[in-house]
Amino acid sequence: MMSASEFPTIYSITESEIDLNDLLAKITLTGTGAAAIFTGMVRGVTTRGDAHETEYLEYESYVPMAEAKMKQVADEIRERWPAIEGIAVVQRIGRLYPKTPTVLIACTAAHRDTGVFDAARYGIDRLKEIVPVWKKEVGPSGEEWVEGDYIPKPGE
Numbered sequence: 001m002m003s004a005s006e007f008p009t010i011y012s013i014t015e016s017e018i019d020l021n022d023l024l025a026k027i028t029l030t031g032t033g034a035a036a037i038f039t040g041m042v043r044g045v046t047t048r049g050d051a052h053e054t055e056y057l058e059y060e061s062y063v064p065m066a067e068a069k070m071k072q073v074a075d076e077i078r079e080r081w082p083a084i085e086g087i088a089v090v091q092r093i094g095r096l097y098p099k100t101p102t103v104l105i106a107c108t109a110a111h112r113d114t115g116v117f118d119a120a121r122y123g124i125d126r127l128k129e130i131v132p133v134w135k136k137e138v139g140p141s142g143e144e145w146v147e148g149d150y151i152p153k154p155g156e
Helices: 020-027 063-080 116-130
Strands: 009-014 034-041 056-061 087-092 094-096 101-109 133-139 142-146
Touching: 009 020, 009 063, 020 034, 020 087, 020 101, 034 116, 056 087, 063 087, 063 116, 087 116, 101 116
Parallel strands: 009 087
Antiparallel strands: 034 101, 056 094, 056 133, 087 101, 133 142
16 A cells, blocks of 8 residues: 555646646556546636636746645645545646636546545645736736735735
């Protein structure tokens, strides 16, 4: 039996295209029977609030802190869901156009009923909360930095 520290864990900020097949191969073990994957995409049209078009998004990040926080997210997943085998947490930065994947959270386990769905959902929610990534939306009516809801607490 492998210990948690021996399971594959990937966390990175990248300007490169997210390669789902490559990431999945890296977090899959011979005993893996389930993978839950969440991918966030750039919308060309946003209907929440005032409907508007988006030409592209510009993502920025403070990479050392962001990757440290991504590791924290992975560690929290392992603590809550001990059956999780592999974890990938990847965020793209740079100029990204509609239909482009911007973020990927993937969790693998031996079986689907071991928490992989909940773990992946927790991963994206937590990433949005604590990982320092900023998003500027550019459209026909101008540009705007998109604010998140999270306000860090002391020590976070």
